[in-house]
Structures are given as C-alpha cells and as structure tokens.
Amino acid sequence: MAGVITVAVVDDDRMLREGLRSWLAEVERLRLLASVETVDALLTVGGRPPDVVLLDLVLRDGSIPEDNVRRVCAAGSRVVVISTVADRARIVGTVAAGADGYLTKDHSLETLVGAVETVAAGGTAHSPELAFAWAYDSGPARPRLAPRELQVLLDYASGLTLKATARRAGVSPNTAKYYLDRVKEKYQRAGRPTYTKIDMALRVREDGLDPHTVDP
Secondary structure, three states: OOOOEEEEEEOOOHHHHHHHHHHHHOOOOEEEEEEEOOHHHHHOOOOOOOOEEEEEOOOOOOOOHHHHHHHHHHOOOEEEEEEOOOOHHHHHHHHHOOOOEEEEOOOOHHHHHHHHHHHHOOOOEOOHHHHHHHHOOOOOOOOOOOHHHHHHHHHHHOOOOHHHHHHHHOOOHHHHHHHHHHHHHHHHHOOOOOOOHHHHHHHHHHHOOOHHHOOO
C-alpha cells in the first residue's frame, strides 16, 4: 500500500507490546514489522529497516538509552522514545543522541500515530514532557545563549525577516546574522543540528526559551 509507514516496537513489557500490536493493527497507514524486547533483537530482523522505531527509554537488559538510540538511528530508522516516567535527564540525552521525539505511554493512540507520522516525514514529535525536559535542563545539550543571541533567535524564529530582526535588536543585518550563526554553532556543538529558520523555531519550542533562561 502506497504511503504506508513501517514501525517496530522495542520494549521489554510484553503486555505493552501486545497492546501496541493490537492498536497498530487498526491503523491502515501503519504496518508493524517487529515487536521485540531489545535493540539487539531488532537489529537481527532481516529486510529493510522500519521507518520509525518506538523505543522504550529504559530496557531491562542494562543497555544505555543513548546508545540504543544511536544504534537504531545508525541502522536507518528514526526513533520515538516512549516511557512510563518522564525522566528529564534521560529524555534530553536520548534526543541529543538522535531521537526524534518523546512520549509517555499514557498518551492516546491518536497522539502516538501523529507522532509516528510526524517523525516519518522528517519532523520532531513534540510533547509536553519533551518541552518540560528541555526547559528545565541545564546540561551540555542545552546551549547557554547570551541575551542578544536569545533576542535575535526569538525574533527570527517567530517569523521576522533578518532585517526586521536586526531592527528590533538595534543592530545591523550583518550583526544579527552573526548572532544567529553563533546560535546555530552552539546548538550544533551540543549535538542538536540547527541550520534553518524552521530548525530554530523547533529549538525555541523544545527549550521553552524566554529571556529568563539565559545567562546575563
């Protein structure tokens, strides 16, 4: 069927795996390829890798969440991390490692399907838990922006042109571009690639940015 998104589930909770299998069977635009307990088991499944992997945050095999994300991404799939508990540090770590979204397991099927579709299309699956984790994270994955960098980021990401952003900041367009380049560089150093205005808008949402979140 054209346009079908292939999905795999990696979770050591058998009841949850069976529940997801039953749920996803009712969604025509999604096709479940595998439902396994570990990333090792997933990587032994032959054929083309699934478009999206729903990956439990903490597996009982002792594997490291960030390593699990990196291995799944390296195999050619995009990742949505799922968990029963919103563990801020681990959420931030897995997204920095390459996950494209995070959801707690109490979300509805419609929310889960929407997240899978968004990620399969190249986007990021936002959730209140992910936004909260970024907003209150102070680790290296959350760049510290100077006040002027933050100002031009917020204005530019909101949809203003470079000239309008520069005018509001009281600087030249070249200087505004310099600040934006610094913002991009800081996010890229933190393992969160940021190249376009859309990327910047995503970072603003993810990090819950406001003028009180930066150093003076």
